[in-house]
Amino acid sequence: MGTTETFPLTSEQSEALGRELDAIRRRVLADLGERDADYIRAVIRAQRGFEVAGRGLLFFSFIPPAWLGGVTALSLSKILDNMEIGHNVMHGQYDWMKDPALNGRNFEWDNACPGEHWRHSHNYIHHTYTNVLGKDRDVGYGMLRMSDRQPWRLHWLGNPLYAALLAIFFQYGVAVHDLELDRMLAGEMTLGEKRRELSAVWQKVRQQTIKDYLLFPLLAGPSAPLVLAGNATANLARNLWAFTTIFCGHFPEGTVQFTEQETAQETRGEWYYRQLLGSANLSGGELLDVLSGNLSHQIEHHLFPDLPSHRYAEIAVDVREICRRYGLPYNIGPLGRQFGSVVGKIARLALPGRPRRGGRALQHPPEDLAHDLVAAAADRTQARVAGGALDRVLAHVAGAAVDL
Amino acid sequence: LNVLRSRLLGALAAPHGVEGYFGLVRPMWSPRDRRAQLIAVRRLSADSVTMTLRPTQHWSGFRAGQFIRLTVEIAGVCETRCYSLACAEQTEGEIEITVRAHMAGRVSRYLYRHARAGMVFGLSDAEGGFVLPRVRPERLLLISSGSGITPVMSMLRTLCAEGHPGAVTFLHYARAPEAVAYRAQLAAIAARHRRVRIVLVYTRQASAGQLAGHISRAHLRSVEPAHRHAHTYVCGSPGLIDWVRAAWAEDGIEQRLYVESFLPPVLAGCASGAEGSVGFTRSGARVRSDGRSLLDQAEQAGLRPRFGCRMGICRTCTCSKTAGSVHNVLSGETSSTDEEDIQICVSVPVGDVELAL
Numbered sequence: 154m155g156t157t158e159t160f161p162l163t164s165e166q167s168e169a170l171g172r173e174l175d176a177i178r179r180r181v182l183a184d185l186g187e188r189d190a191d192y193i194r195a196v197i198r199a200q201r202g203f204e205v206a207g208r209g210l211l212f213f214s215f216i217p218p219a220w221l222g223g224v225t226a227l228s229l230s231k232i233l234d235n236m237e238i239g240h241n242v243m244h245g246q247y248d249w250m251k252d253p254a255l256n257g258r259n260f261e262w263d264n265a266c267p268g269e270h271w272r273h274s275h276n277y278i279h280h281t282y283t284n285v286l287g288k289d290r291d292v293g294y295g296m297l298r299m300s301d302r303q304p305w306r307l308h309w310l311g312n313p314l315y316a317a318l319l320a321i322f323f324q325y326g327v328a329v330h331d332l333e334l335d336r337m338l339a340g341e342m343t344l345g346e347k348r349r350e351l352s353a354v355w356q357k358v359r360q361q362t363i364k365d366y367l368l369f370p371l372l373a374g375p376s377a378p379l380v381l382a383g384n385a386t387a388n389l390a391r392n393l394w395a396f397t398t399i400f401c402g403h404f405p406e407g408t409v410q411f412t413e414q415e416t417a418q419e420t421r422g423e424w425y426y427r428q429l430l431g432s433a434n435l436s437g438g439e440l441l442d443v444l445s446g447n448l449s450h451q452i453e454h455h456l457f458p459d460l461p462s463h464r465y466a467e468i469a470v471d472v473r474e475i476c477r478r479y480g481l482p483y484n485i486g487p488l489g490r491q492f493g494s495v496v497g498k499i500a501r502l503a504l505p506g507r508p509r510r511g512g513r514a515l516q517h518p519p520e521d522l523a524h525d526l527v528a529a530a531a532d533r534t535q536a537r538v539a540g541g542a543l544d545r546v547l548a549h550v551a552g553a554a555v556d557l
Numbered sequence: 558l559n560v561l562r563s564r565l566l567g568a569l570a571a572p573h574g575v576e577g578y579f580g581l582v583r584p585m586w587s588p589r590d591r592r593a594q595l596i597a598v599r600r601l602s603a604d605s606v607t608m609t610l611r612p613t614q615h616w617s618g619f620r621a622g623q624f625i626r627l628t629v630e631i632a633g634v635c636e637t638r639c640y641s642l643a644c645a646e647q648t649e650g651e652i653e654i655t656v657r658a659h660m661a662g663r664v665s666r667y668l669y670r671h672a673r674a675g676m677v678f679g680l681s682d683a684e685g686g687f688v689l690p691r692v693r694p695e696r697l698l699l700i701s702s703g704s705g706i707t708p709v710m711s712m713l714r715t716l717c718a719e720g721h722p723g724a725v726t727f728l729h730y731a732r733a734p735e736a737v738a739y740r741a742q743l744a745a746i747a748a749r750h751r752r753v754r755i756v757l758v759y760t761r762q763a764s765a766g767q768l769a770g771h772i773s774r775a776h777l778r779s780v781e782p783a784h785r786h787a788h789t790y791v792c793g794s795p796g797l798i799d800w801v802r803a804a805w806a807e808d809g810i811e812q813r814l815y816v817e818s819f820l821p822p823v824l825a826g827c828a829s830g831a832e833g834s835v836g837f838t839r840s841g842a843r844v845r846s847d848g849r850s851l852l853d854q855a856e857q858a859g860l861r862p863r864f865g866c867r868m869g870i871c872r873t874c875t876c877s878k879t880a881g882s883v884h885n886v887l888s889g890e891t892s893s894t895d896e897e898d899i900q901i902c903v904s905v906p907v908g909d910v911e912l913a914l
Contacts, residue, residue, distance in 0.1 A: 190633030201578055249861050251635040254577070258839075261572035360571050368569055 162426060166479065171422030173475055174456055177468055181460050185249055189461045193247055193255065196237050196443070204230035207387070208369060214379035227387035232394055234263040236446025241462045243272055265324040267357040270331035270350060280458050284403060284410045284431035291403065292410060294319060294326055295335035298502040300410040305505040312503035323392035328354050394444070397492055398435070402451035405433045405494040407484045428455035429476065433484035434469070435491055442466060452483065584677045591616050593627070593680040596651070598672045601738035605704070606669045607643075607655040612680055619683030621646050621715035622708045622790065622817070626865055627654070628679025631667050635679065637865040638664045641707040641792070641817070642683065643739070645714035655738050657704040687790070687817035689715070694788040695723045698781050700772070700801060702730035702793030708817055709792055710739055717750050726781040727755045730772065730797065733762045756780050772800050785810055792817040833909040838879060840914060851883065851901035855914055862914050867902045874902045881910030
């Protein structure tokens with residue numbers, strides 16, 4: 154397969170890797186308590202405070218600084234709500250508290266995407282099949298070409314444009330994520346099959362729209378247009394920020410995509426291994442940690458998605474040390490560099506041609522030829538490409554042992 | 558309160574709800590969640606704590622003999638336990654519970670040590686069918702032991718407060734006088750109410766002229782010779798309950814016997830329970846069934862399902878069974894294989910079972 158040439162692990166090693174990471178997990182689980190409860194409650198109090206302050210200030214939005222302050226506070230509220238609270242609570246990170254208000258099964262967030270859909274598409278699909286082409290729908294959200302291993306088509310010329318649109322309307326992109334519109338367009342399923350999901354999305358979008366674009370503006374009377382503009386700006390700010398941090402998690406150069414075949418018979422250690430290779434961190438500081446919902450520790454999040462996120466920083470020390478010992482890459486960089494790398498990849502993949510070689514960390518090894526060959530004959534769906542053909546050719550070209 | 562419940566406010570506060578904002582500032586103003594604030598703490602016996610609580614306005618009240626589920630946060634974890642109310646139905650706006658500190662009881666020990674006025678707990682509506690009939694029986698016999706005194710205490714206080722004209726006999730078993738939290742209150746009731754007879758029996762401390770030891774026919778003859786004509790309410794240790802059940806069955810008067818048991822029933826090792834496997838669909842875990850309760854097996858598998866009483870009365874642990882059949886050790890029933898909500902603390906699997914956990 155594509156990655157094992159560069160970072161081979163014997164099955165004993167991957168088993169040992171699994172044991173070491175499991176040990177970290179058990180250690181943190183055993184230590185959960187008041188500190189974690191206090192943390193998440195403090196973040197929630199801050200978020201609700203920002204929200205009340207933001208909405209309040211926007212009532213005075215005829216004074217320009219109030220408008221600006223209101224938008225800032227409301228943006229922060231939405232960012233905290235989605236990133237550090239919603240995403241993490243819905244992972245069940247705080248289920249152990251047995252507090253109904255923090256129950257991952259019922260939590261709902263200030264976002265157009267219904268929590269129930271998020272739990273399915275994110276917690277289950279994305280976190281189980283991370284970076285597996287044709288399985289993990291977060292690879293390009295069904296609308297972008299994010300990997301050399303996705304065959305090029307003429308419409309990928311619009312890759313940067315699609316990415317920009319997705320960033321601007323990100324919450325709606327996430328909202329329809331679980332509807333699998335791309336598969337509907339491809340004729341693989343009908344609208345009717347997704348009627349229930351469609352209705353849930355409609356309900357949630359309506360609820361959010363009524364709140365942000367109807368009720369709060371109307372309550373402000375003559376300032377209605379300013380409040381509406383303020384709420385739209387806050388939603389936009391959250392959209393752009395969420396897109397940025399999320400895309401930095403799996404798509405900077407150096408992160409690896411996998412095929413279904415490669416991951417078919419995975420052990421727990423190999424699952425950890427895939428999470429490590431498929432994720433990338435952001436170096437920054439505590440503020441970046443909170444605002445990104447600790448996706449700045451995407452690697453740790455993918456190893457331990459249901460441990461409270463504020464623990465990732467301390468876990469990261471051990472994970473880095475383990476990576477060093479096993480000779481595995483630990484992809485980390487400042488936000489500017491990682492996002493620049495993502496933007497570069499989106500632009501590069503708009504065009505056909507050979508993937509860039511060399512560089513830091515692992516690239517897609519000598520499969521370029523295979524890739525081109527397969528792409529030429531590829532089926533419309535990625536899943537089928539990812540199946541047998543690519544790997545057979547790969548095995549020849551690279552002469553590599555496929556052990557994942 | 559109605560303002561807080563309005564649809565407009567609800568739409569403005571979506572998706573967290575008004576609760577998500579007010580609840581953080583003033584938990585007792587909660588428009589939806591029921592809570593209780595601790596207003597007085599007394600330690601009436603060496604190993605118990607008696608707490609007077611004020612429920613939120615929309616708490617729906619109770620009938621004497623019922624219990625509530627109290628949710629206490631300890632080290633970040635919301636623990637829920639069942640406690641019988643001990644106060645009279647007539648106490649407006651306040652309720653009382655007495656919690657005995659058990660050696661292994663995380664919540665009871667915490668409350669015993671740390672309860673102080675001002676604390677806020679989660680509260681459920683009152684539940685349970687161990688209640689006096691609306692039309693009060695002419696003769697009543699209330700039997701309890703240990704911490705089982707609380708629901709019958711509530712019954713006794715309610716009857717006294719409403720001026721019940723009938724005869725009430727209150728028979729309580731305890732290790733020693735100082736173990737009876739309500740000794741002073743009982744003495745006061747006995748002094749004021751002519752038709753109430755209160756008998757305290759100490760199992761480890763006999764004194765002249767008093768009954769001693771565990772319940773027996775002799776005790777019954779001495780305390781309430783007309784027990785055949787009384788409606789009897791019993792709450793206490795398994796030994797006490799078993800004896801009363803057997804005696805009442807012997808006399809053919811079980812239909813006038815009402816029992817509340819606060820100790821877990823022993824799970825009879827059902828042979829079929831140790832076969833097959835239990836799948837937990839949400840977490841993806843699967844274990845080979847060992848015949849114990851599904852709650853035990855879920856915890857064994859590393860899950861942390863919500864639970865409360867662990868004896869099949871509070872329904873905190875209720876979860877959806879998506880496939881397979883279970884045996885309810887409390888009811889003795891074996892379920893169909895349909896999807897349904899089950900109480901996992903008292904259900905053992907019969908063959909393969911899937912739970913939405």
